[in-house]
Amino acid sequence: MLADLPTPCLVLDRTILARNIRGMAKALERLGVPLRPHMKTAKSIEVARMALQGQPGGITVSTLAEAEYFFGHGITDILYAVGITPQKLDRVAALNASGARIIVLTDDPGMADAIAARPEPVRALIEVDSGEARGGVHPDSDLLMNLAARLGPRLAGVMTHAGHSYAARRVAEIAAIAEAERGAVAHAATRLRHAGHAVEIVSAGSSPTARHAENLAGVTEMRAGVYMFGDLFQAEIETHAIDSIAVTVLASVIGHRPGRVLVDAGGLALSKDRSTEATPHDYGYGLALDLDGQPGYGNATVVKAYQEHGVIAADPSRPIDLPVGGKLRIAPNHTCMTAAAHDRYFVVDGDRQVVAVWHRVNGW
Amino acid sequence: MLADLPTPCLVLDRTILARNIRGMAKALERLGVPLRPHMKTAKSIEVARMALQGQPGGITVSTLAEAEYFFGHGITDILYAVGITPQKLDRVAALNASGARIIVLTDDPGMADAIAARPEPVRALIEVDSGEARGGVHPDSDLLMNLAARLGPRLAGVMTHAGHSYAARRVAEIAAIAEAERGAVAHAATRLRHAGHAVEIVSAGSSPTARHAENLAGVTEMRAGVYMFGDLFQAEIETHAIDSIAVTVLASVIGHRPGRVLVDAGGLALSKDRSTEATPHDYGYGLALDLDGQPGYGNATVVKAYQEHGVIAADPSRPIDLPVGGKLRIAPNHTCMTAAAHDRYFVVDGDRQVVAVWHRVNGW
Numbered sequence: 187m188l189a190d191l192p193t194p195c196l197v198l199d200r201t202i203l204a205r206n207i208r209g210m211a212k213a214l215e216r217l218g219v220p221l222r223p224h225m226k227t228a229k230s231i232e233v234a235r236m237a238l239q240g241q242p243g244g245i246t247v248s249t250l251a252e253a254e255y256f257f258g259h260g261i262t263d264i265l266y267a268v269g270i271t272p273q274k275l276d277r278v279a280a281l282n283a284s285g286a287r288i289i290v291l292t293d294d295p296g297m298a299d300a301i302a303a304r305p306e307p308v309r310a311l312i313e314v315d316s317g318e319a320r321g322g323v324h325p326d327s328d329l330l331m332n333l334a335a336r337l338g339p340r341l342a343g344v345m346t347h348a349g350h351s352y353a354a355r356r357v358a359e360i361a362a363i364a365e366a367e368r369g370a371v372a373h374a375a376t377r378l379r380h381a382g383h384a385v386e387i388v389s390a391g392s393s394p395t396a397r398h399a400e401n402l403a404g405v406t407e408m409r410a411g412v413y414m415f416g417d418l419f420q421a422e423i424e425t426h427a428i429d430s431i432a433v434t435v436l437a438s439v440i441g442h443r444p445g446r447v448l449v450d451a452g453g454l455a456l457s458k459d460r461s462t463e464a465t466p467h468d469y470g471y472g473l474a475l476d477l478d479g480q481p482g483y484g485n486a487t488v489v490k491a492y493q494e495h496g497v498i499a500a501d502p503s504r505p506i507d508l509p510v511g512g513k514l515r516i517a518p519n520h521t522c523m524t525a526a527a528h529d530r531y532f533v534v535d536g537d538r539q540v541v542a543v544w545h546r547v548n549g550w
Numbered sequence: 551m552l553a554d555l556p557t558p559c560l561v562l563d564r565t566i567l568a569r570n571i572r573g574m575a576k577a578l579e580r581l582g583v584p585l586r587p588h589m590k591t592a593k594s595i596e597v598a599r600m601a602l603q604g605q606p607g608g609i610t611v612s613t614l615a616e617a618e619y620f621f622g623h624g625i626t627d628i629l630y631a632v633g634i635t636p637q638k639l640d641r642v643a644a645l646n647a648s649g650a651r652i653i654v655l656t657d658d659p660g661m662a663d664a665i666a667a668r669p670e671p672v673r674a675l676i677e678v679d680s681g682e683a684r685g686g687v688h689p690d691s692d693l694l695m696n697l698a699a700r701l702g703p704r705l706a707g708v709m710t711h712a713g714h715s716y717a718a719r720r721v722a723e724i725a726a727i728a729e730a731e732r733g734a735v736a737h738a739a740t741r742l743r744h745a746g747h748a749v750e751i752v753s754a755g756s757s758p759t760a761r762h763a764e765n766l767a768g769v770t771e772m773r774a775g776v777y778m779f780g781d782l783f784q785a786e787i788e789t790h791a792i793d794s795i796a797v798t799v800l801a802s803v804i805g806h807r808p809g810r811v812l813v814d815a816g817g818l819a820l821s822k823d824r825s826t827e828a829t830p831h832d833y834g835y836g837l838a839l840d841l842d843g844q845p846g847y848g849n850a851t852v853v854k855a856y857q858e859h860g861v862i863a864a865d866p867s868r869p870i871d872l873p874v875g876g877k878l879r880i881a882p883n884h885t886c887m888t889a890a891a892h893d894r895y896f897v898v899d900g901d902r903q904v905v906a907v908w909h910r911v912n913g914w
Contacts, residue, residue, distance in 0.1 A: 192614075192637065194914060226857060248858045250556075268814065268858050269804035271875040273556065293805060294874045320859060321805045321812055349856065440633035441657060441685045448685055450632065454890050455914075458822040492713065493590060493886050494612045494632050495684060510658045511635040522857050526818050527890065529913055549893055550558060550819075 188477060188538040189513055193438040194455035196524075197515060198233075198531035198544065199479060202432040203414055207237055209430075210396060210413045217402045222246050222265060222389065224411030227522045229546040230531065231259040237414060246409045250277050255547040257286045264288045265389065267345065267409065269313065269321055270297055279306035289342050289387070293323050298336035309342035311387060316346040316370035317363070325374035334383050343387030344378065346371040347409070351394040355465070357424050364399035367391075372404030394425040417521040418473055422465035433525055434479055434515040435472070436532070437496065439508045447474075447498045447506045451516055453491040457523035472516040472524075474498050474506065477538065479515050488516060552841060552902040553877055557802040558819035560888075561879060562597075562895035562908065563843060566796040567778060571601055573794075574760060574777045583766045586610050586629060586753065588775030591886045593910040594895065595623040601778060610773045614641050619911040621650045628652045629753065631709065631773065633677065633685055634661055643670035653706050653751070657687050662700035673706035675751060680710040680734035681727070689738035698747050707751030708742070710735040711773070715758040719829070721788050728763035731755075736768030758789040781885040782837060786829035797889055798843055798879040799836070800896070801860065803872045811862045811870045815880055817855040821887035836880040836888075838862050838870065841902065843879050852880060 188197065214221050223237035226248035234245055234256060244263035247253050253264050254277075262285060266278065270290040275297070278288045283306045292298055293313040301310045312333050315322035323329045334341050348367035354360045367390050375385045390402070391409035402408065415433040416426035435455055441448035453471070462469045471491040476482030484501030491497075496516070500506050508514065518524035526548055533542040552561065578585050587601035590612035598609055598620060608627035611617050617628050618641075626649060630642065634654040639661070642652045647670045656662055657677040665674045676697045679686035687693045698705050712731035718724045731754050739749045754766070755773035766772065779797040780790035799819055805812035817835070826833045835855040840846030848865030855861075860880070864870050872878065882888035890912055897906040 190637075192641075192914060193635075269812065269874070271557075271802045271804060271814070273802070273875060277556075297874055319807070320854075320856065320861065438635045438637070440635060443683070448633065450635070453823070453887055458824070458887060459817070460822070460824070490684075492684065497684065510633070510661055511637060523817055523822060527913075549891075550556060 188436060188532070188534065188540065191436055191532055191540070193436050193513065194451040195436050196528040196531050197434050197436050198533050199432050199536060200533050200541070201536040202430055203233065204236065206414055206416060206430055206432060207239070210410060211240055213397055214408055217399060219402045219405055219408050222407045222409050223414070224248070224267070224409045225252055225256065227411040227525065228414055229548065230544045231256065232544045233414060234261065246411070249550050250274055251547055251550050253278070253281065253286070253288055257281055262287045265311070266290050267347070269293065272300055275300060275304065275308065279304050279308055282306050282308055291345060293321055293333065295332060295336060298333045302336055302338055302340050309340050310337055311343050311345040311389060312341070312374070314344050314346040314371050314374045316348050316367040318347065318349040320349060322346060325370045325377070330374055330377065331381060334378050334381070341383055341385070343385045343389065344371050344374045345387070345389040348390070348392050348395050351392050352423065354394065355423055357398050360394045360398040360423070360425065361400050364395035365401065367395050368399065368402055368405055375404060393420060394423060397425050412521060415521040415525070418469045418517055418519050419461040419465065422462055422467060431517045433521050434475060434517050435524060436513060436515055439510055439512045440495070441510065445500050445502070447500060447508070449496045449498060449514070450494060451496045452494045454493055454527050456488060456491055456496060456516060456518060457520065457527060458491060459520040459523040461520045469519055471496065472518050475515040475517055477513050477515065483514070552800060552896070552898065552904065555800055555896055555904065557800050557877065558815040559800050560892040560895050561798050561800050562897050563796050563900060564897050564905070565900040566794055567597065568600060570778055570780060570794055570796060571603070574774060575604055577761055578772055581763060581766045583769055583772050586771045586773050587778070588612070588631070588773045589616055589620065591775040591889065592778055593912065594908045595620065596908045597778060598625065610775070613914050614638055615911055615914050617642070617645065617650070617652055621645055626651045629675070630654055631711070633657065636664055639664060639668065639672065643668050643672055646670050646672055655709060657685055657697065659696060659700060662697045666700055666702055666704050673704050674701055675707050675709040675753060676705070676738070678708050678710040678735050678738045680712050680731040682711065682713040684713060686710060689734045689741070694738055694741065695745060698742050698745070705747055705749070707749045707753065708735050708738045709751070709753040712754070712756050712759050715756050716787065718758065719787055721762050724758045724762040724787070724789065725764050728759035729765065731759050732763065732766055732769055739768060757784060758787060761789050776885060779885040779889070782833045782881055782883050783825040783829065786826055786831060795881045797885050798839060798881050799888060800877060800879055803874055803876045803878070804859070805874065809864050809866070811864060811872070813860045813862060813878070814858060815860045816858045818857055818891050820852065820855055820860060820880060820882060821884065821891060822855060823884040823887040825884045833883055835860065836882050839879040839881055841877050841879065847878070
């Protein structure tokens, strides 16, 4: 039972998770594009198996630790969606030599040459910048063509990530960014094909753009990860329903002050992420929920996060009447960051009964 | 060699660590008070053994995972300095029944009764508030006497933590807070002794107040942890020299933009801590150093931290001339938060040679 777990710990509601996965699958079915789920948020094979239902079977990862773990659990088609380095290429090549089909990402001529020169089968996507200005080449650049020529038959396609969709605040804005994301990567693919290159993969996505895109012509797959769990930030940008956040931190009350409750979930258990600072509703370091995951404490939020102490400011109309040792749950601002401090999920199915424990692959 | 390590990872310079430990020991020797090192930052037995040289042998911990780990490595005198709950009291009692001497902390009458009622040997400190207003009772309160009466012979003493020393910006301010910290806890001890209670432990501290206190009369031990490693925030509040930061994150360049370098240390490897936002110099998510840990890149700082991507804005006068795969180091804002994402330290002695790998006990 949740009430018996040591705190702080991570609770995953499988019922909500399944609903979120169905929701994203339906959104993309409508547009005729499959999903390559991004496992950077969940980092769990059990979650990956749920997310892959009805999909082609490929996943996206953010670390080589994830790549090794998921390959060890039988998933071979893996996109490592962070710019590759020579040292990491060695690790990828070794995995591919033993049966994995890890696809790497680059926007660097030197790395394109290094990929082309490997004896092991390593294919690459060229990263295209669709407006985020983090990594990637412009779809109209000479560098795009140069990289493709260097990669030669190792070119698998193009990829972009409209991470600036996180700066949007409305569905219409996100839809416009999704169209720019699609346009950039589809245009890059067209240019490459006109020059005679085979472009198998045209990959786009982020949870907001995957959810709100209206047209994905020319895109062969979408990547998204946060949608599985959701968080307060995604709720604020209208990408996720606030009552569909699947992951919460279970915490115990460790002290009381007038109007405030001290809990044993602080900056390490919740993360120091403050992404809702810039959204209409600032949730501090998280929103306090009752043991059932329901908003029984109104607008009570974690207003301070020390290393192991969280301070919850109670909603005056909904006091938190728990003794020391009493338990509550905290919905996270940014579920990728919060989950990463924890090595496992305690899984429930909509109630307080723990039905499974699922491990996470953290680190690098 | 550092250049061969997989990135991102945590580098610990043992030479700097030893110097920091000597510096704190000297500061407290002058005041005649021993140190109960707080292991919440380092979470490593090797570091604990260094910090305990010349000290009585007791440590402070922030989680029961730390308590179990350090007890497993032969340290018995352990203060668990976070308010205890009934469930955690069970774990502590079990450890004490097998030979540990874990001291717990409370400011709650119900918990004082629960501690008094345990058949196993569990002693407690009463938490005193010396101005931080996080936890603890006022030193002049009736509740202080009430808690002592409930604990009876289980009372081991009093403890306070002047965490508000982190809001100070000058040595003189910190010295004043250190005096308030000392005054509060010493006064609480005096009141309890006058009422006939034995008060063995009078515990105070934070790295800033331990470093800058001018008088510790009535205090039997100081607790501090961050001083071992230091960080940019401690440097900003004049508690730690910026060239004495012992822990850095080793990162690889994964891409280039005009004036910017993309590295593989993002929000997970660096943490999302932004504590230098409120200090004279805002270091973003960390300060870029060269592979030798020297300020070879001027004021280059990590200006954006995505999950696995960090964006370094270069100092125009000191460009970062590294290819993709080139390595640099990043000094952290808040070393407790940054280190917690990593499961081990790669230890060096002032150069690039890795001389040891030390593990950390993360989680709860």
